Amino acid sequence: MTQIEIEIEDPKKFANVAFLVDKADFLEDAAKLRQKWVQNSLVVPYEKYYDWYSNKFHKPSKILFKKHHEELAKYQNKYRFKVGEGIPAQAKKELERVYRILPQWDFHFDMLHLTSKYHRPRFFVRVAIVATVCGKVTDKDYESVYINTTPMGIPISISPIAPAYPWLLEFELRFSPWTKETEIVEAFRSFKNSEKSFEYYEKVWGKILNPDTISNIKRDREWYWRNLDGKNYKDIAIADNKGVKYYREAQEAEKHIKNVPDKLATEYIRHLRDIEKYAEKVRKAIKQYQKPLQKNP
Numbered sequence: 001m002t003q004i005e006i007e008i009e010d011p012k013k014f015a016n017v018a019f020l021v022d023k024a025d026f027l028e029d030a031a032k033l034r035q036k037w038v039q040n041s042l043v044v045p046y047e048k049y050y051d052w053y054s055n056k057f058h059k060p061s062k063i064l065f066k067k068h069h070e071e072l073a074k075y076q077n078k079y080r081f082k083v084g085e086g087i088p089a090q091a092k093k094e095l096e097r098v099y100r101i102l103p104q105w106d107f108h109f110d111m112l113h114l115t116s117k118y119h120r121p122r123f124f125v126r127v128a129i130v131a132t133v134c135g136k137v138t139d140k141d142y143e144s145v146y147i148n149t150t151p152m153g154i155p156i157s158i159s160p161i162a163p164a165y166p167w168l169l170e171f172e173l174r175f176s177p178w179t180k181e182t183e184i185v186e187a188f189r190s191f192k193n194s195e196k197s198f199e200y201y202e203k204v205w206g207k208i209l210n211p212d213t214i215s216n217i218k219r220d221r222e223w224y225w226r227n228l229d230g231k232n233y234k235d236i237a238i239a240d241n242k243g244v245k246y247y248r249e250a251q252e253a254e255k256h257i258k259n260v261p262d263k264l265a266t267e268y269i270r271h272l273r274d275i276e277k278y279a280e281k282v283r284k285a286i287k288q289y290q291k292p293l294q295k296n297p
């Protein structure tokens with residue numbers, strides 16, 4: 001029986017991993033799966049895992065792909081689900097069988113079931129994989145919280161109709177009873193600060209609104225509808241800044257500037273300039289508001 005190496009600093013995380021990978025039954029199950037996937041029961045060097053995975057599952061044969069697609073078509077014709085409806089147990093089993101035709105999914109489900117057998121949270125799948133294939137688990141393999149974008153094609157977690165409705169997909173923040181609050185905050189901030197995290201959704205929804213746009217959304221909507229009702233940008237600017245009467249007074253004063261007291265003249269001139277700037281601000285805001293409305297659903 002070979003000991004699994006654990007390189008984890010946090011004592012609680014270390015214990016959670018150790019109390020799984022030191023189970024005699026787990027070690028036996030891992031050895032059987034290692035024999036199936038790695039052959040000769042030899043572990044893959046930890047730093048070579050991704051090279052091993054890429055070479056192992058790089059490109060299934062055309063025969064397997066054809067069989068998978070044929071069986072998937074049969075499955076989709078057999079089962080129809082409404083949006084928000086759960087997938088029946090039998091349908092899940094059949095969907096798993098269809099995906100197991102492809103080696104990478106066969107491997108995935110083997111590890112998923114190994115994790116489930118020992119009643120560990122879903123994030124332990126990664127722990128089970130590296131423990132089985134490499135005989136080693138590190139800090140980066142223990143992710144008790146993660147955010148999933150549920151991309152199209154993933155079995156079990158989404159209904160077969162979902163690929164036809166990509167806008168129904170959403171971000172899922174997944175964690176377990178073992179997750180610390182600080183880990184949730186850290187994962188959320190890291191995900192939100194990563195532009196790549198939003199690439200898929202920008203393709204579906206268009207560019208995500210920036211904070212400035214959102215903070216002024218009520219004002220911009222009001223301006224948008226006033227513009228639709230026939231008010232031009234300058235009309236809106238004048239109405240929002242002392243009204244039409246004052247604006248006309250300023251215009252008259254500009255024509256007869258010599259007859260207006262200096263202080264009042266300065267005030268009127270400043271007002272006229274401010275109206276032009278404000279009108280441009282209104283124009284930009286309305287154009288910005290219109291962009292999401294012009295996107296196709």
